[in-house]
Amino acid sequence: MADQEITLMKGNEAIAHAAIRCGCDGYFGYPITPQSEVLETLAEQKPWETTGMVVLQAESEVSSINMVYGGASSGKKVMTSSSSPGVSLMQEGISYMAGAELPALIVNVMRGGPGLGTIQPSQSDYFQACKGGGHGDYHLIVLAPASVQEMADFVDLAFTLAFRYRNPAMILADGAIGQMMEKVVLPPFKPRRTEEEIIKECPWATTGRIGGRKPNIITSLELRSEEMEIINLRIQAKYREIEAKEVRYEEYMLDDADYAIVAFGSAARIAKKSIEIARSQGIKVGLLRPITLWPFPTEEVKSLAGRVNGILSLEINAGQMVEDIRLAVEGKVPVRHFGRLGGIIPDPDEVVEVLKSSF
């Protein structure tokens, strides 16, 4: 068991362990429920004594994200984590990072809003994560874990995608995934990159003008509109490439399904239970689970339109992803939304009732 590193832990703890193991250089964060275990676990693990990873509790989420901005600008593998209100505070910095094309990881363990809201789980930051959140035309790469195992696995995946495209990535989890404990196989240790490796991998980074190269400048500022449009077009072209190459999703019992549930994160877990119940009553339902929320599996949802008689978007919010589903199916099949608000998680039975009454 020791070699395989199978253990029982919370999703938040898995994020911290995975960060240390994937060669993360720095974590900068500020406590907020329900994700404080990320920073607590890092503090308890003291990775600065083992891998050399920097861990710093900042004075605010505003500062955390700007520390991430500074670290990412210098080519380091850096991250932060927070929950909804804290992530709102980070939006300016996230927009700057998207504009300056910086790789970094932001983890949002969502709680219910708006405002201070509740500390209970929610998925109501889908719009914020997928449609911008901050100002300007930009996208984050958004991964939605549905298990503690995926919390661990997606840290390295998020960094890989972030560096591949020089774009910030987000793990969009929720309080349920963050707080629950499950079996997890921790990834093997990967060493942090050396200075030489960073300079080679990130020739754009502000590492100091090693070897007397020309100065590197990280900025999102360009006052000449003609130039700024060119920058924007280049970033948009990058987004189209990500949409073409990086869509990830899971299908579950869709082959013979008359109806489909589309759900992500913990809602997808609930959906699976609802499917068990519905099928025991003779209703053939399947699940399409977007793993990347951006890029959204538009083509896959579109293909559902020809296969099923109705789609239910199950979200722990008032109806956000449902808009992307409707755009994808272009009116070819009825699309309904069901969700609970304020930190209430829909239970599998009520989802089955909704399925029955919706189509």
Added chain:
Amino acid sequence: MTREEIIEKGQVVYKKPALLNDTPMHYCPGCSHGVVHKLVAEVIEEMGMTDKTVAISPVGCAVFAYKYIDVDWQEAAHGRAPALASAVKRLWPDRLVFTYQGDGDLACIGTAETIHALNRAENITIIFINNAIYGMTGGQMAPTTLLGMKTATCPYGREVSLHGYPLKMTEIAATLDGTCYVTRQSVHSVAAINRAKKAIRKAFEYSMQGKGSNLVEIVSTCNSGWKMSPEKANKWMEENMFEFYHLGDLKDTGAVK
């Protein structure tokens, strides 16, 4: 004819540091920024840190500092430069890391980042240009605007009942346990320029020796914002600014440690 051809060998009495490139500066004639830029470039060069410096520019008049001094730069969001610098220095401990910020950036919107970076004893230097006004946005009131001083947003003069008091960030910084060297300088005369350069050098060296955070305030002019000739602005600064913002070292724990 090139510059080299015009100037005979051996006849050079003054030249700008090589790190200060030939890009024409956008600063107004008479502005203190140009002088401070030169000092910063000279100190980096003299310390042999050209290839190991990461600088952070603010939002404000110095936003384009990265165009003029040939080191690696990160351009921060308004007020957040000390957060960027904290991360960079912790991730790259052998680099020379400093921020270059104005009064609005450092003492207003970025007060929290400034105080906490200084108090965490981050081994960085903050260069703080205090000209008591928002220059880039067209001369609005700053946290350091003197009482009675007129700006676009206090056109009848700063009044306590309306605007509160000017903020002495450097005095606050000196009370923080995390700071090593806290000083207030100016660049209005040759002697002052020499003192300011020494102060920047000392701050940079302390930061490389891991002695804690360093703040070098430069009381500066903004002749455009103040609506004065450069000469008058200098005189006004001496007569008004120095009375409230006393020049000199406020704290230096680097030498005794």
Added chain:
Amino acid sequence: MTEEIIIAGFGGQGVLSMGKILAYAGLMEGKEVTWMPAYGPEQRGGTANVTVIVSDDPVSSPILSSYDTAIVLNQPSLEKFEPKVKPGGTLIYDSYGIPEPPKRTDIDVYRIDAMDAAAEMNLIKTFNMIVLGGLLKIHPVVGIDSVLAALRKTLPERHHHLIPKNEEAIRKGMEIIKKL
């Protein structure tokens, strides 16, 4: 095999840690497990509950509408979870905190006087292990050896000398649980 369990009571009764030991023991037997707390500002005296699912197959929803087994350790928890036990399921309660006993007749109801036993044994802190012992007697979801191994794994080394006391408590629970 899938066992869906809710454990509910006051904060400070060891509800969450009992669930954790159970989940960890399941993990050590190579099973799939999920431990889902109702988190929040639970303090000593407030309510606390945790859903534990132990299964041979991947666990679907960590949040459930009904349970195979409910372990309730105070009156509000009984009122909340008695109706959510599946027909034919199991309800275990400690009468100490519950003046009004369960009423359902379509489920198996067990009583365990764990609080009294813990007081008698002068081992108040192992109260939750007595309850766990009761559960394992009627539903051997995991083996007692796995529970002891889980304790060794999850307790800090300085508390390892308490493991025999915990074992004693588990065995006590197995002894005193009785069907109504």
